[in-house]
Amino acid sequence: MNVRRLIPATAVAGATALSLLTLSACSGSSTADGGNSGGKLDVVASFYPMQYLAEQIGGNHVEVTTLTKPGVEPHDLELKPRQVSELRRADYVLYLKGIQPAVDEAIAQAGVKNTVDAATLTELEAHGTGAGHDHGHGHEGEEDTGEEHEGAADPHVWLDPVKYTEVAKGVGASLEKADPAHAADYKKNTDALVAKLNGLNTKFTEGLKNTGTKTFITTHSAFGYLAERYGLEQQGIAGIDPESEPSPARIKELRTIAEEDKVTTVFFETLASDRTAKTLAKDAGLKTDVLDPLEGITDRSRGDDYVGVMESNLAALQKALGAK
Template identity: 80%
Template sequence: MNVRRLISTTAVAAATALGLVSLSACSGTSSAGGDKGGGKLDVVASFYPMQYLAEQIGGDHVEVTTLTKPGVEPHDLELKPRQASELRGAGYILYLKGVQPAVDEAIAQSGVEHTVDAATLTTMESHGTEVGHDHGDEGGEHEGGEHGAEGGADPHVWLDPVKYAEVAKGVGDSLAKADPAHAADYRKNTEALVGKLKSLDAKFAAGLKNGTTKTFITTHSAFGYLAERYGLEQHGIAGIDPESEPSPARIKELQSVAKQEKVSTVFFETLASDRTARTLAEDTGLRTDVLDPLEGITDRSKGDDYLSVMESNLAALQKALGAK
């Protein structure tokens, strides 16, 4: 069994229990909107893609805390008692169910009125190690159920600017309900962010339109939505779970794919091991490069926010696919 999946039930239960000791005494905080004293709505986001939405849409009216600190692989997160307490006192919680089991359990028991699961704001799909314009959902029977959203769905919707924009609209609406006094600003900020995401979508569509190949290989099968959106074909070394170990047969299959599809590059990411990607690249004479699933921003990220890292991803894909 994968080590990262061994999330301690005891630890989660303890953290949740400690965080909820005074729930009855503090329940008024949540219903009152989680005002932290400066007139701002206290927002807790589960990990970076949710944090970015909350900050961009909430603007000056929110104070955002993220449960996943920079450099921490989100799927590894185990909550501390202090973090469970932060959840209990929040005025608004934004998360994506299925990415972080420990977070899902604590949120379910937090009692916070304004709790939003981003997976409910767009249409989720199942993906596995292969997905794209020719393969469709071939990989859905493989690793796709390792840690997807409910029902085994692939949770990486934020890597598709169109789906991320759909989520942004839902977040804007829900913030307006949680804090109606600033609803007009939330809607204005949402429109601005959706406009930026539409521009990003146009850049990807134009930038990936022509290339010598449509196929890319990556360690983490996080780019299924992106592949479908722009007519590409993703082949993952591992499945949806970035720490899944590929079988020898899978490695052999990828070597064949690389040769047949004229693949030039094996992609790895910043928050997980690159060992398997580099080994495959060496065995097949391919280059390596970073394709960032944007689960967190660190000093190693090729950009300092969602938009800049996505543009770096576009440049990396263009180079690997021979697109101009």
């Protein structure tokens, strides 16, 4: 990762030099020969959804690097010592607390002045293996077979375009404050992104209004916010952690849910194992398809960026749910 510290144009000694090594100097001026980053704000994003926001809103005024490289499953990311060292030299850090424990710890220790936790820019909710409008599959007195029905706050807010819009607005405001010289451009870029996300929300609202079933089964319980937003019911094989293993009782429950709710498809994702999803689908006579939690973009992603992949997710849901 290439995270660089910009040096003020005028060489100043002692404490004065330290005081000039500020975000204002980094973003508003450059060295006599153009500076190491050409006067751009050095932004470090924790993983793709944060990277997308920084790039879309920052535009030409930022140089964005990400701690999670394409194809790496972000939940289990371990940072190299070099990454931790370079993180401390960033001008602005954007992350989402609760997704990557190792990143959370490193960012807390880095002490970068302009550090923004996207989880503070919207309201988090608790979701588990089942999330959405209807949780009526359990029966009184039965053992709860879902591993995380009432778990900790769900961090997957970017999969709800409305909540992602709230985060985008907060990121825009924070960049305006961090780099006031380019505040007008950040505001303009934020407005453009908000319009794009509002359009995406409209597509989901209209596209999922009339469906044959409201229930979908997915490997990773990342779609609780999306399900709640559009009146669907997520049934996860695993919990919030994509690597957690379902109990035999949970698998049995999912077969019952699939039959009762006329589920046609078991969804899996590109960055985690699809073994359990395909086994469940085969045993229950169901199809399989990809529902991408958008934790990274690779050459296997069904889209080049956030909006493209979300539109592919919408198409997959419409097909699986029998949208009319």
